[in-house]
Amino acid sequence: MTTTMVMASSHKIFLVFFITFLLFPTTQAQTYLYHICSSNSTFTADSAFQSDRATLLSSLASNKAIDFYSDTVVGRGDTIYGFFMCRGDDLTTCHQCVVNATQRLPSECPISKEAIVWYDECLLRYSNRSFFSTVATTPRVALLNTGSVSAPASFMRTVYDIMNKTADEAAKPSVGKKKYANTTRGNFSAFQTVYCLAQCTPDLSPSDCRWCLSGAIGDLNWCCDGKQGGRVLYPSCNVRYELYPFYYQSEAPEPTPTPAIVPLPGSQGKPLTYLLRM
Structure with a gap:
């Protein structure tokens, strides 16, 4: 390529x-589109924030049969905010899409305090800044x-x-x-x-x-x-x-x-x- x-x-x-x-559209496809990692806001590997991010992503990945879910983790350092959204016409593939997203972001953005990933079937975002209800x-x-x-x-x-x-x-x-x-x-x-x-x-x-x-x-x-x-x-x-x-x-x-x-x-x-x- x-x-x-x-x-x-x-x-x-x-x-x-x-x-x-x-x-x-099928019930099987999982189509990755793009991701973005913040380079301006980072954390140290193996820090409290990394553990808090893992907790947040686990919470997002564990929620099934729902098309939008947000959560906040108040840890020992920064508070971390996150949500996922399913594409509006298809809940059947969304859970696996969210699982894929929670696995991709730590790999692609290992020390970023803010990141977002778009798939065809879902969107997932987290940040150390509150972004809920904000355009x-x-x-x-x-x-x-x-x-x-x-x-x-x-x-x-x-x-x-x-x-x-x-x-x-x-x-x-x-x-x-x-x-x-x-x-x-x-x-x-x-x-x-x-x-x-x-x-x-x-x-x-x-x-x-x-x-x-x-x-x-x-x-x-x-x-x-x-x-x-x-x-x-x-x-x-x-x-x-x-x-x-x-x-x-x-x-x-x-x-x-x-x-x-x-x-x-x-x-x-x-x-x-x-x-x-x-």
Whole structure:
């Protein structure tokens, strides 16, 4: 796998290119997307904070059959805060996703007091600073398919229209309720249907959720203008659109057979691009 990385001095932007295939939704897939470790806030190996982090991650990993869970560990040093959130349409794979996340972060971020990891099925975050009920729009990550559409201007107008309606629906529930919505609109062209998803962490107020989603939708112009698919990941919310069905149509899907690995429709062999903006 060939990787290219570029960093600009004014603000950090990392570009990572690789060839990949995407999975359609199944009850088996666990798709890692990206993680970020804080380099500004660290602890000493084998310290009290390391033990407290292990306690927190164990607590998160032990909670099953729930789509959002937060916990706080008051240790001998800093207090440590953490939560996980499942993708709103699929609770069946979330627990294993959270377990994977709690195993990955200590390995990837061995001495970081703050870290976050995104999977397709879940999000997990911890910090020595309280972040509950607070909108966080950085660091931000974007993932796009480099295949272009034939009529980018009209296509993106359709995407923004659907994404904003989806965001409105996702932001409606009150604090503590799942803030998730997906929308499908057919007939963008004779052969294309657009699928959109929006989600916030449920600890946000409806207005904070909608504000967060507005920022993520705006970043689609930065990352994904005219592309066949794209997503923007914030710590507090995320949005995604594709030309193929990537989410379940109901919240309780039937178990599926062994997952089929298929290339992204219309872009076989094209690279996907990750962008990270701090």
